[in-house]
Structure formats: structure tokens, C-alpha cells
Amino acid sequence: MxxxxxxxxxxxxxxxxxxxxxxxxxxxxxxIFKASGVFNxxxxxxxxxxxxxxxxxxEGQVPFGHLLNVIFGTELTTFGWTLPSxxxxxxxxxxxxxxxxxxxxxxxxHLVNQPDIILFMATIGLAYFMEGFGDLMWGSDIKKLDxxxxxxxxxxxxxxxxxxxxxxxxxxxxxxxxxxVAALLVTVLVLFSQYTKQGRAMRAVADDHQAAxxxxxxxxxxxxxxxxxxxxxxxxxxxxxxxxxGVQFSLSLIALKALPVLMLGGFTSxxxxxxxxxxxxxxxxxxxxxxxxxxxxATENWFAYVLALLFLVFRPQxxxxxxIIERV
Amino acid sequence: xKKLKLATLALVGALAAGPALADLVFPSLSYRTGPxxxxxxxxxxxxxxxxxxxxxxxxxxxxxxxxxxxxxxxxNTEKGVECYESTxxxxxxxxxYQPLSTGITYQLIPKASADGIPVHSMGYGRTSASNGKVFxxxxxxxxxxxxxxSIAIKYILDQEGGxxxxxxxxxxxxxxAYGKEPIRTLEELSKKHGFEFLQIPVxxxxxxxxxxxxQIRQQKPDYVLMWGWGVQNQVAIxxxxxxxxxxxxxxxxxxxxxxxxxxxxGDGADGYKALNMNLPGKDLPIYDDLxxxxxxxxxxxxxxxxxxxxxxxxxxxxxxxAVEAAxxxxxxxxxxxxxxxxxxxxxxxxxxxxxxMEALGVPGFGPEFSVSCANHGGGGQAIVQxxxxxxxxWNVLTDxxxxxxxxxxxxxxxxxxxxxxxxxxxxxxx
Numbered sequence: 001m002x003x004x005x006x007x008x009x010x011x012x013x014x015x016x017x018x019x020x021x022x023x024x025x026x027x028x029x030x031x032i033f034k035a036s037g038v039f040n041x042x043x044x045x046x047x048x049x050x051x052x053x054x055x056x057x058x059e060g061q062v063p064f065g066h067l068l069n070v071i072f073g074t075e076l077t078t079f080g081w082t083l084p085s086x087x088x089x090x091x092x093x094x095x096x097x098x099x100x101x102x103x104x105x106x107x108x109x110h111l112v113n114q115p116d117i118i119l120f121m122a123t124i125g126l127a128y129f130m131e132g133f134g135d136l137m138w139g140s141d142i143k144k145l146d147x148x149x150x151x152x153x154x155x156x157x158x159x160x161x162x163x164x165x166x167x168x169x170x171x172x173x174x175x176x177x178x179x180x181v182a183a184l185l186v187t188v189l190v191l192f193s194q195y196t197k198q199g200r201a202m203r204a205v206a207d208d209h210q211a212a213x214x215x216x217x218x219x220x221x222x223x224x225x226x227x228x229x230x231x232x233x234x235x236x237x238x239x240x241x242x243x244x245x246g247v248q249f250s251l252s253l254i255a256l257k258a259l260p261v262l263m264l265g266g267f268t269s270x271x272x273x274x275x276x277x278x279x280x281x282x283x284x285x286x287x288x289x290x291x292x293x294x295x296x297x298a299t300e301n302w303f304a305y306v307l308a309l310l311f312l313v314f315r316p317q318x319x320x321x322x323x324i325i326e327r328v
Numbered sequence: 329x330k331k332l333k334l335a336t337l338a339l340v341g342a343l344a345a346g347p348a349l350a351d352l353v354f355p356s357l358s359y360r361t362g363p364x365x366x367x368x369x370x371x372x373x374x375x376x377x378x379x380x381x382x383x384x385x386x387x388x389x390x391x392x393x394x395x396x397x398x399x400x401x402x403x404n405t406e407k408g409v410e411c412y413e414s415t416x417x418x419x420x421x422x423x424x425y426q427p428l429s430t431g432i433t434y435q436l437i438p439k440a441s442a443d444g445i446p447v448h449s450m451g452y453g454r455t456s457a458s459n460g461k462v463f464x465x466x467x468x469x470x471x472x473x474x475x476x477x478s479i480a481i482k483y484i485l486d487q488e489g490g491x492x493x494x495x496x497x498x499x500x501x502x503x504x505a506y507g508k509e510p511i512r513t514l515e516e517l518s519k520k521h522g523f524e525f526l527q528i529p530v531x532x533x534x535x536x537x538x539x540x541x542x543q544i545r546q547q548k549p550d551y552v553l554m555w556g557w558g559v560q561n562q563v564a565i566x567x568x569x570x571x572x573x574x575x576x577x578x579x580x581x582x583x584x585x586x587x588x589x590x591x592x593x594g595d596g597a598d599g600y601k602a603l604n605m606n607l608p609g610k611d612l613p614i615y616d617d618l619x620x621x622x623x624x625x626x627x628x629x630x631x632x633x634x635x636x637x638x639x640x641x642x643x644x645x646x647x648x649x650a651v652e653a654a655x656x657x658x659x660x661x662x663x664x665x666x667x668x669x670x671x672x673x674x675x676x677x678x679x680x681x682x683x684x685m686e687a688l689g690v691p692g693f694g695p696e697f698s699v700s701c702a703n704h705g706g707g708g709q710a711i712v713q714x715x716x717x718x719x720x721x722w723n724v725l726t727d728x729x730x731x732x733x734x735x736x737x738x739x740x741x742x743x744x745x746x747x748x749x750x751x752x753x754x755x756x757x758x
Contacts, residue, residue: 007546014538021536066631073626132361139631140365142562144592152570152596170545172538172570241535244566246592250363250533250559257536288539298503298529300539 003167010169011289012282017175019281020182021240025258026265026273027185028233033267034206035226036108038119042127044255046096046231049134051238051247053095055143058088063137085147089235096231097224104224112219131252140249145242149177178240182274185236189229189270198225206268256301260308266321275319283307351395352388352666354379354650355415357408357427360630363533364403364558366588367639369630371428372398374643376629377622381614382651384621389654390664395419401432408432409439416445423654423671424448426646430506433466438751441465445668446675450646451476451582451605455509456743458705460676461755463744467675469649469706470697471605473555474739475731476581477510479603479710480553481517482729483579493522498549500540500556500564503529507555510581514553516735534560541567554580561589569596576601582710585722586638590715598717601725603710606645606694608722610636614644614689638722645694652688653678676701695728701757708736 025047032040040046056063060079068076083091107122150173162168193199204212205222213219238247241254265276284300284307292299311319356375359368379394388394397418399411408427416422425440425447427433433453440447441464448467449457455474457466471479485492499514501507511527518525526549528540534556541564544552552573556564561584568578576599580589585602615635622628623635634640657666657674666674679698685691697706709728716723748755 007542010546011539011542014542018536018538069631135361135365140360140369142366142588142592144594146594151566153572170542170571245535245559245563248363248366248559248562248592250535253363253533254535285539289543292539296529297527298531300536301531 006165006167006169008286008289010167011285013169013171014175015282015285016278017171017179017281018285019261019278020175020179020274021237021277022257022261022280023274023277024178024182024185024233024237024240025254026261026277027182027189027270028230028237029255029258029262030265030267030270030273031189031230031233032226034270035202036119036205036223037116038123039116039267040230041120041123041255042130043230043234043258044252045127045130045134046099046234047238047241047254048247048249048251049099049130049238050092050096050231050235051145051242051251052134052138052143054088054092054147054235054239055145055242055247056138057091057095058083058085058147059143061138066139067136089147089239092235093232096235097228100224100227100231103227104220108223109220127252131249135249142246142248143242145239145247147239147243149174149239149243151243174240174243181236181240185233186270186274198222202226257304260304262318263305263308264311264318266318269318269320272318272320280304280307351419352392352654353395353397353415353419353422354424354426354647355411355418355422356396356398357401357411357415357425357429357432358398359401359403359428361400362402362404367558367583367586368403368428370586370634370637370639371643371646373629373632373634374640374645375426375647376643377618377627377635377640378644378647378651380622380627380629381618384625384627385617389651390658392664394651401427401429403429405429405431405435409435412436412439416443420665421445421668423666423668424650424675426450426650428452430454430509431504434505437463437466443668444672446672448646448650448675450642450649452506456740456747458703458708459740459744460700460702460704461744461757462748462753463704464756465672467699467704469678469699469704470680470695471708471710471731472705473506473509473581474513474736475705475708476603476710477513477553478517478731478736479708479712479729480579480581481514481521481523482732483712483726484551485521492550495551496524496526496547496549497551497553498526498528498544498547499553500528500530500537500544501554502534502556502560503531506557506583510553510555512739513736516739517732520735530556530560530564532560533558534563537563537567540564541571541573544568544573545571551577551579554578554584556580556584556589562592565589565593565597565600568600569593575599576714579603579712582642585713587720587722588639590717591720595717597715600715601712602715602722604638604713604722604724605710606638606641607690607692607711607724608636608638608641608713612690612693617689641693645690648688648690648693649678649680652680652684675699676704705740708733 028043060081062076065076154171154173157171158168201217261276261280265272284303287303288299358372379396383393397415401408430452433449436447446465455472457463457468580602582603590597653674656677657670661670681696685693695709708731712726713722713724
């Protein structure tokens with residue numbers, strides 16, 4: 001098989017894996033948008049906050065330690081424990097649920113029946129607040145996230161493909177893990193929304209707030225539930241991306257990678273987020289591989305948006321988005 | 329009335345906290361927030377702590393205290409320019425700017441030149457600013473990016489027994505003015521030494537670099553050089569480890585060689601190399617003074633936990649060079665209260681020897697160099713250091729290596745001449 005074709009296959013496979021990582025971030029946006037019509041600008045920062053909290057809890061870091069030391073002249077840094085990943089993840093999930101309750105109580109409750117743009121602006125404020133709050137709580141140094149995920153080249157795939165083609169493909173074990181986790185996550189989310197009482201209530205709210213209220217569904221509870229689930233998705237995304245780069249404030253910028261995925265897949269579809277992520281991942285990687293060298297490289301950031309815009313020309317609601325019907 | 333009194337008190341308090349009219353003002357354009365904060369904080373802390381040491385131990389420079397108004401840029405060029413504008417007239421006027429950003433430096437070159445305030449872009453910014461004949465107010469000693477590229481190639485030549493004509497060397501770079509700086513030099517060095525040169529840009533911030541490292545895996549370069557900043561560094565080192573690229577053949581510029589870049593990668597970063605213009609670590613006599621006069625008095629900047637890191641030491645090095653230039657300016661002009669123009673004279677007369685560094689409590693900390701009216705770049709030397717993941721320290725591998733001036737100087741002359749023609753600048757120092 002010619003080298004170029006082998007390289008293209010390798011790039012495509014890696015594009016699919018990268019797409020899964022983009023989709024993980026996009027999922028959080030979709031969940032909240034579906035249930036409340038809010039585009040949650042803070043989703044990227046939530047991923048950062050979740051990852052920071054996870055590392056902080058696992059390493060026994062004293063939250064607001066620096067602030068306490070400055071005010072009270074203490075020398076607090078750690079509690080002296082190191083917790084297993086599972087405990088850390090469960091406790092972090094608890095923190096994300098508390099965060100969801102606070103967001104509902106302090107922000108969303110006061111903005112019921114306000115136009116969508118007001119809610120969107122509120123999430124912008126939330127993003128800035130959480131970024132600063134996370135900094136104050138856990139510090140701004142780069143933290144190593146070690147929850148025991150495998151990382152590096154998969155020897156099995158490398159050896160097998162070498163035996164077949166005389167060229168071993170590179171697939172990162174972390175990307176394989178992310179794919180499995182994303183598949184599990186989507187399955188659980190679909191099962192939850194289809195077969196549980198809360199899931200059905202969530203879908204009812206997504207369909208029509210007023211109708212859902214009229215049959216006794218608590219809008220406030222559903223919002224807490226949705227923001228908690230989005231917090232969990234943010235934690236998963238934070239773990240995957242944090243394992244690649246360490247946990248640091250640029251983690252919040254992964255939201256930029258999710259936007260073209262949402263534009264392409266639609267803001268209201270969970271399968272759309274996955275398919276959109278895969279198309280963006282493969283598209284940008286293949287473009288960078290074949291066209292990048294001709295135009296000076298570094299095409300991925302802008303090409304993802306160009307691809308999404310091309311899709312928008314033909315399907316403004318995205319591939320899987322709900323069709324926009326306006327009656328006048 | 330009560331409100332008026334409170335407002336007056338607040339105003340008096342604010343004025344009292346600001347620089348006095350007889351301070352030597354060295355504004356710090358820092359970034360303690362945002363994605364680049366992990367690198368901005370240690371540099372800003374080192375810069376501030378050394379000034380605090382001089383104030384506490386020596387009573388200032390020549391008996392005049394240093395004031396360091398700090399302004400947050402967030403590594404954002406527009407904010408950096410705003411910071412410059414808001415601090416340049418503080419107290420008796422700013423004496424020197426150290427922007428720690430190539431983007432901000434490029435914007436400040438015409439502004440600071442018009443205002444007559446020196447800018448010290450130490451190992452960053454516009455490389456050809458080392459030509460003092462054209463860039464009267466801009467300094468980039470002790471070294472610059474083109475020197476860095478040349479030193480990396482000299483080191484590789486040394487490793488390969490003097491012949492790299494059959495080698496392939498890739499540059500993975502931050503797709504910005506900063507990252508593109510070494511390309512021209514590497515192209516010239518490629519012609520001179522015969523190696524194949526590959527360019528691989530990464531769009532900032534650089535969290536996703538799979539395409540770039542697949543390209544490296546497919547093209548199989550013998551060495552990879554990196555001009556990165558922020559998250560790009562950590563991801564690149566992680567991806568290099570993932571594809572099992574030999575880490576001792578992966579060399580970063582001095583902005584890609586701090587603990588922040590290697591610690592998050594863990595064992596995978598072992599053996600990674602980087603250039604440096606100052607020694608890493610705390611094994612220096614100056615740290616005893618810092619402990620006595622700064623840390624133990626509770627005067628340390630930030631959380632006070634950055635001492636000995638590569639970037640803290642670099643911030644401290646920048647402050648040391650600023651203080652030494654100010655002393656030189658006082659000596660030349662015979663006054664303690666110097667102006668920005670006098671500061672420039674001090675910088676142009678700066679000479680740093682091993683004996684000077686020993687006397688300052690930082691033996692061997694940086695290269696020996698001298699600055700002149702025509703040469704604002706110093707000697708251009710740098711060391712190569714290697715990361716030891718087990719001990720989590722940088723080990724120094726070489727002495728200070730001199731750059732290939734035969735290649736660099738014509739490039740500096742050509743670039744600065746083009747700038748002079750464009751900006752209508754007449755050469756000085758003739």
C-alpha cells in the first residue's frame with residue numbers, strides 16, 4: 001500500500017479519536033441547551049473547575065489556602081492525604097452537584113421567563129466568575145492529573161498494523177479510553193432520558209416549559225439535574241483533556257473546539273454532538289495533512305469553523321438539530 | 329460629609345501606597361491571570377522579590393528606593409499597551425519596561441522610542457533590536473531568538489561530531505510573531521550546514537497537536553526544536569513522549585524549558601532538553617539574603633513558593649540587570665535620581681563579568697557580556713539544560729555557548745536596516 005494512503009488512514013483514525021474528545025466537550029453544551037434553551041458559555045470553565053477540584057481533592061490541597069495564609073498568617077497547604085481516583089471523582093461530582101444547586105438558586109431562579117440572550121449573558125458572567133474563583137480556590141499553577149488512565153502509543157495496534165502493512169499506526173491509548181468512555185456516557189445518557197422518570201421529565205421540559213409545568217414537573221429541579229449532569233460531562237472532559245496537557249487555565253479554551261462541533265451537529269442532539277465531533281476531527285486532520293503544507297500549516301483552528309459554516313449553508317439547524325419552523 | 333471624608337481618606341491612602349516622587353520607578357507588566365499565568369507568575373515574583381531585596385538590604389539603589397507599580401496584562405497585547413500608558417508617568421516617570429511578551433514588545437517599540445523610555449526584552453521581542461544604531465531605546469541582552477537557534481544547531485553539531493549534512497531538523501513553533509522568529513536563521517543555518525529543515529506550526533494555544541506529531545512521526549526528523557509558550561509546551565512534550573520520540577533529541581528554546589513544561593508530563597519528559605540564559609535552582613548565595621530580607625519578613629511577592637524555578641530565576645535575573653544598569657547610570661551622571669534617558673546610558677554602558685555576578689551572590693548565573701551604543705544584544709550566549717524526571721530538576725549540560733555571529737549579524741543588519749528605512753530612522757553611534 002502506498003505510504004500516502006497509509007498515512008491518510010492513520011490521520012483519519014486519529015481524527016476520529018480527536019473528534020471524540022471534541023464531542024465530549026460539546027455534549028455538555030447540548031444537554032443544557034436541550035433542557036433550558038441556554039447556550040452555556042461557562043461549559044469550558046466548568047470542565048476546568050471540575051478538573052482543578054478533582055486534582056485538589058485527590059492531593060489533599062487546602063482550598064483557598066493562599067488566601068487563608070495571607071489573611072490569617074497561617075501556612076496551610078495540604079491536608080496530608082492522597083485519595084484514590086474513584087473517591088476523588090465521586091467527591092468532585094458532589095461538588096459539581098452543589099455548584100449546580102447554587103447556579104440554579106443564585107442565577108437561573110431569578111431569570112425565569114427572561115429572553116434567552118439574558119440567560120446567555122448570565123453564563124458569560126458565570127464563566128468569568130468561576131475562572132477567578134477556581135484560581136483563588138486551587139491556585140493557578142499547572143497540575144499533573146493522574147487518575148491512572150493509560151497514555152502513549154498502543155503497542156498492539158502498532159505491531160498489528162506493522163504486520164499487515166509494514167507501517168505501524170499510531171493510536172494514543174488515552175484516545176481509545178476517551179472513545180470507550182464517550183460511548184458509555186452517551187449510552188447512559190440515552191437510557192437515562194428514555195427510561196427514567198427524571199429523564200422523561202427532562203425531555204418534557206426540553207419540549208415545552210409551560211406544558212411541563214402544567215403537569216407538575218418542577219422546572220427548578222430539572223435545571224439542577226441538567227446542570228449536574230452537564231457538570232459530570234464537564235468532569236469527564238476535564239479528565240481527558242487534563243491528562244493530555246496538565247490541569248491549567250487554558251483548559252477552559254477547549255470550549256472553542258466544541259463550537260464548530262455544535263454548529264455542525266446541532267445544539268439539541270446528543271448523537272449530533274458525537275457525529276459532529278467525528279466529522280470535525282477527521283475533516284481538520286485530513287485538511288491539515290493534505291492541504292496544510294501548501295498553505296503554511298496550522299489550519300486546524302480555522303478549518304473546523306469553515307467546515308461547520310459550509311454545513312450551515314445547507315442545514316442551518318445543523319445535521320441533527322430540530323428543524324426551525326416559525327409560524328406567523 | 330461622612331462620605332467625602334471617607335473618599336478623601338481613600339485617596340490619601342491610595343497616594344501613599346503609590347510610588348513617591350523620589351522613587352526609581354520600574355513598572356512590572358505582569359500576567360498573573362489567564363492561560364499564561366503559570367509562566368507569568370514566577371517571572372513577576374522573581375522580578376519583584378529582587379527589587380524588594382535591594383530596598384530592604386541596601387536601602388534602594390544609590391540610596392533611592394525602588395517603586396514597582398505592577399499592571400496586569402493577561403499576556404494580551406492591547407492590555408499591555410494600556411499598562412504602559414497608565415504607568416509611564418507614575419512618580420518621577422518609568423525608567424524601564426520589561427513586557428515579557430513579544431507581541432507587547434512589538435507594540436511598545438515605536439511608543440517607547442517616541443517617549444524615550446528603555447524597553448528590555450530579555451531573550452524575546454524583536455531580535456534585530458540588538459542593533460542599537462537603529463533601536464536606540466530597545467535592548468534584548470544577554471541573548472535573542474536568532475542566537476538561540478544558532479546555539480541549538482551548534483549544540484547538535486557538537487553532538488553529531490561536527491557534521492549534520494545528512495540530518496533532518498524540524499522546528500515546531502507557536503504560530504505567532506514569536507514562534508516565527510527563528511525561521512530565517514534556521515534557513516540560513518540549513519544552507520550553511522546542509523541539514524534538511526522542516527517547519528511545523530501550531531496554532532495557539534496548542535492543546536491539540538496530533539496532526540503535528542503524526543507529521544513528525546512520519547517524517548522522522550533527527551532532532552526537533554521547539555519555540556513554544558504556555559500549554560503548547562506541555563502538550564508537545566507529552567505528544568513527543570507518546571510517539572516515543574527520543575527526548576534527548578528534542579530541544580526547546582528558553583521559553584519552553586521551565587518546570588511548568590515538564591512536570592505535568594511526569595516520567596515521559598525525562599531527558600527533554602532546553603536552552604537557558606540563566607542557571608536554574610536555588611543553590612546560590614543570593615537566596616540566603618532573599619530569605620533574611622524578603623521571605624522571612626513576609627515580603628515575598630505572590631505565594632512566595634516560586635524560588636529556584638527557571639522562570640523565577642529569570643525574573644530575578646532581569647531585575648539584577650535592571651539594578652546594575654541603574655547603578656551604572658548613577659555612576660555616569662553623578663546623580664542618584666536618574667531619568668529614563670540616563671537609564672538608557674547606563675544600559676549601554678553595562679558590563680557583566682563573572683566577578684560581578686559573584687559579588688552579587690549569583691556566581692555563574694548568566695553569561696559574561698557587555699553592551700554598547702551599537703550592541704544592545706550582549707554576547708548572545710546560552711546553556712543547554714536537561715530535565716531529570718526522577719529528581720524533578722534541570723541539570724546543566726554545557727557551559728555558556730556562543731552563537732554563530734557570522735550568520736546572525738548579517739541578518740540583524742539587514743532586518744534593522746529595513747526597519748530604519750521604513751520608520752525613517754537615522755543610524756546613531758557613528
